[in-house]
Amino acid sequence: DLLSDIKAKGKIVAATEMHYAPFDILKDGEYQGICYDLFTEVAKELGVEVEFLDLPWQSILPGLEAGKFDIVNAPVTITAERMKRYSFTLPIGNATVALAKKAGDTSISKPEDIAGKAVGSQKGSAQLAQLKAFSETLASPADVREYVNIDEALADMAAGRIQAVANSMPLMGYAAVQRPGLFEMVMPPFGDPKYFGWVAPAGEDSASLVAAINKAILKMHEDGRLTAINEKWLGTAPELPTTMPAVK
Amino acid sequence: MEFDLFIRYGPALLTGFGVTILCWLVGSMGGVVVGFVLACLNRWGPRPLSWLIYAYVEVIRGTPFMIQLFILYYGGPYVGLVLSPIQAGILSFIVYGSPYFAEIFRSGFNAVPKGQIEAARCVGLSEKRILWRVILPQMLVPITAPLTNFFIILTKETAILSVVTVPELLYETQTMAAETFTFVEPFLVLSLFYWLMVVGASWLGSKVEARVTRHLKRA
Amino acid sequence: MSNQQATNGSTEDTPSDAIISVRKMSKRFDDFEALSNITLDVNRSEVLCLIGPSGSGKSTLLRCLNFLEAYDGGEVRLDGELIGWKDTISNPRRPLSNDKLRTQRQHIGMVFQHFHLWPHMSALDNVAEALVSVKGLSRSEGRDKAREALAKVHLSDKADNYPANLSGGQQQRVAIARAIAMEPRVMLFDEPTSALDPELVGEVLTVMKEMAAEGMTMVVVTHEMGFAAHVADRVAFLDSGRLVTCVPPAELFGQEPDDPRVRTFLQTYRERNVV
Amino acid sequence: MSNQQATNGSTEDTPSDAIISVRKMSKRFDDFEALSNITLDVNRSEVLCLIGPSGSGKSTLLRCLNFLEAYDGGEVRLDGELIGWKDTISNPRRPLSNDKLRTQRQHIGMVFQHFHLWPHMSALDNVAEALVSVKGLSRSEGRDKAREALAKVHLSDKADNYPANLSGGQQQRVAIARAIAMEPRVMLFDEPTSALDPELVGEVLTVMKEMAAEGMTMVVVTHEMGFAAHVADRVAFLDSGRLVTCVPPAELFGQEPDDPRVRTFLQTYRERNVV
Amino acid sequence: MSFSFDTIWQNLPYMLTAARWTILISVAGMAISLIWGTFLCAARLSQGAITRRAAMVYISFFRGVPLLVQLLMFYYMLPFIGLDLPAIQAAILAVGLCSAAYTAEILRGAIQSIPAGQTEAAEALGIPRFSLWRRILVPQAVRIGLPSLVNELILLVKVSSLASVVGIGELTRISQNITGQTYRPLEIYLAAAAIYFIINWILSVMGRLVEKKLQVG
């Protein structure tokens, strides 16, 4: 099976899109981020070397199925629909949706203030679904705009076409830290709590690999490495469940 | 393969296809016209203008469309140019395509034998008539194929319009891909639609070519 | 330098009946001197034949007359008007605008050595084109007039052929028809009968004689001495870009020419044509 | 149908010294019959001149001889070998493969009416190209031989010019040099002297006479009757795609020809050339 | 918003490193495109019906299917038939083979405008087809089609960015990644555009030099 193959080679190949701060980033020409740190530790636990691949999102899933690599170590929001097609590992990050606004915009101070305003989010993301559901509950719904990439939503907010951007809380927080004069986080997060996991191919073949990785994640929960890594990048450590969360 | 996807997303995909075709046709036709004018000004216009055109051609042709579009759409508002996605899409398409077309036309101008232009001058045809009646019909022989090529390339460049949220084909297929977590199906749809456009463009190209090479067919 | 020459040239007397007057005209291609110091008058309604060895500059001279080739030094005047260059004293000279050039060229027809038909137009349209877009005839009037011109050169049955589907002589006749249909004041013919059979040469000759009678001025480059002898009012002999002589044909062909170059030139021809 | 003719044709006797034999050959362009039922032999080392009015099919006949134009009916044989078509009885006939055609054409040189020089090569390279890529000479050997050929036509000084920078007659001489440098068994000339002055015509004539003496067979289309009279062993007269007569020149030019068509054809020529 | 030259300055070395991939893929792809494109064009114009058809099918496939899909096919589907190409080779091959279809068409258009008499002259001399193409048709076709060919090569440089889908960190990809971390897309994209421009401008200048050289008469 997959795990024994990996052990035999002594190497695990992990693909991600190095384009999702602070989980996966390319900084100073090197791959860094929460997922990098975490997965490096996981590989140590498995006793194998790790090779990271950077792929655009549209070729990550075909590549996984074609066996070009063993696992996707990008943060993927765990949803019911996705679980049908792939195996997820235990949560490694908080994916609950939060808002960012343009720095100094006093008209938005809490999530409900987006009523009637233009809000951008990433196409097809779980956070977009949360945003839409939340918007329905408001007196006047927000004008929700969908972008292929979250960068473009942020750029459009900077250009003034939209007033807020919704995405996972860590990402929004990181953006605000990176461009403090430009973006500002809107607290608190809203909607259902959501989590990021890693993705392995579905089926028997990968079951043992997923189990082994889960074991490593649990161990890191216990010895505090998980918390330490999260604190290093986010300043705080989120509460992460140690069992697979129930999804609708 | 999940065929019910096609039914579920069918209407959205078709609308996306419509938007793609709109941007493609308007953008590339505009590009042809602007390119032709540029090529003419470059050839017959005053010297300094042709340097300007040279710079325009090299800069626009030399940089990626995605980046031009990004700068136009997201950078535009900083200088007071606020465009809607489709406006920005079509405008940037015209801007992006025109230098390529201009170069194709330039090669066409060069391909017409000098003697024929001299003959036209000798019977007193004006430069404009010479362009329309002598140069253009003949230059279409070598340039119809490159023109068709570039129309085909532009069909695929429409995909880039998705970065400014133009609800075109790729944008819609990505919605489908992201929401359903599928990849083969969206690519199939995408390929099929592009292929349709390419077939259309090739067909038109071959018709034009047959028309303009009529005189070369020996009995 | 060129300007110097030009000014000198124009001070010479020009006979009042000259329609074209060439003064000390010269033309070089890079470092090859194709024409040097040509001075020549063509009178109204005159037929002037240009003969001379291959490469002597006959075509180049014709092409300078309507400024297809920009001559370097000297002057070419049509009815007193300087051809091609702006008639002001400036150094270097500046060429006329395209529009002005076009007006000048409308009075000067030309039949090219290589015909230069437009391959994408039928024989008829090759002839009709300028009638429509220069003379302003309607397309159908233009075609009618073109048909007449083609009939003159016996090509009515090939009017709808594209040039590629015409024989060499037929192409040449289309080129002739295209030029004469425009009824210019001066016609330049560059070997107009090179591809024609003797019979047709006779016909074209007749057409040209008619045109001459109607007052058209013609400059004809030809290698057919018989043609020159029968058509020309005067024959000019060019050699290596220089005008050797310019005399009535009787003088050139009738008696043994003085110039040794002309003598050897004509010799082989005489031998061969005693059939 | 074409096959029928072909079989008939080949049953006729072929004189044993004929290098080219044409039997009941015909060629049509769409519904225009350019050649009909041509039967003609060209003997080894013979110079055959083809004359006839413009559009009578002279060029087409030459082009059929080396299958640049696929003739429809009848046969053309070179040394007994069928040109162009596969020599089997099949209907419709199928053309030879490119390679076979190429081998056949290597023995048949051709000078085109419109020269067809390659514009991107210098005069020298135009001549050297086939020497290198067909005869397999090295590029420098090829150039040397090309230089010799150009010298024969008095063009040594223009060897490096591109065709566009050559005069009409110079272009024609390059075309001649290109063909003769290959030393084929048969040469087809399509109006090889149309752009040449009388003096050069004499020179080319000398070159051709030398080639004939060395045993080359030549078919020459020409409009110059003087040329035909002096060079040809026999003269063939074509009219509207039909072969009217094929006789020694003395018979055609010496006495009043029997055929009225030939008579009128030669008439204008005679008149004009009494200088 | 302030324009940050610092961001560009800091990240430029990484972008230049990535540009090396862009150049490698482009140059190798160009070689394939030009050589294979010429053969395709010859096939497309050949008298053999089968060869001609095959070339037409090839051209309509490679022009018809998006390059992205072709790349994914080369990389992810060829392994199923036992041909597991390394990413960089797959990228070069896909880019080159696709571009060849366009090159072939450009050359075909140009060759059509070469007067038939020139081919006839070569045939009459018995010049072999290969020499006819190499010495007579291609040089003139290149002269006529050069601006369009340079167009195509420049497009090739730009589509080399699609190589990112098989995991190659070329210029566009690295720029996007840097953007994802710095949140300064305008700066980074402008810098990337400048690098692309330089590469393409060199190409274009070379094209014009060749054009000058081929312009005779």
Ligand SMILES: Nc1ncnc2c1ncn2[C@@H]1O[C@H](COP(=O)(O)OP(=O)(O)OP(=O)(O)O)[C@@H](O)[C@H]1O
């Ligand atoms: N564009 C050019 N560049 C360089 N040399 C040229 C050019 N055009 C013509 N020549 C040279 O100028 C000379 C005169 O050429 P021209 O065409 O006038 O000769 P011609 O008298 O018409 O000869 P022919 O009877 O052979 O047509 C020739 O030697 C030719 O090689």
Ligand SMILES: Nc1ncnc2c1ncn2[C@@H]1O[C@H](COP(=O)(O)OP(=O)(O)OP(=O)(O)O)[C@@H](O)[C@H]1O
């Ligand atoms: N490709 C073609 N399609 C149709 N008709 C053609 C074609 N080529 C030649 N013809 C016609 O066939 C006839 C014979 O042409 P050909 O070129 O053999 O004449 P020719 O005897 O060489 O005349 P010339 O002395 O004028 O060169 C002409 O009437 C011409 O119009």
Ligand SMILES: [Mg+2]
């Ligand atoms: Mg000449």
Ligand SMILES: [Mg+2]
């Ligand atoms: Mg002919």
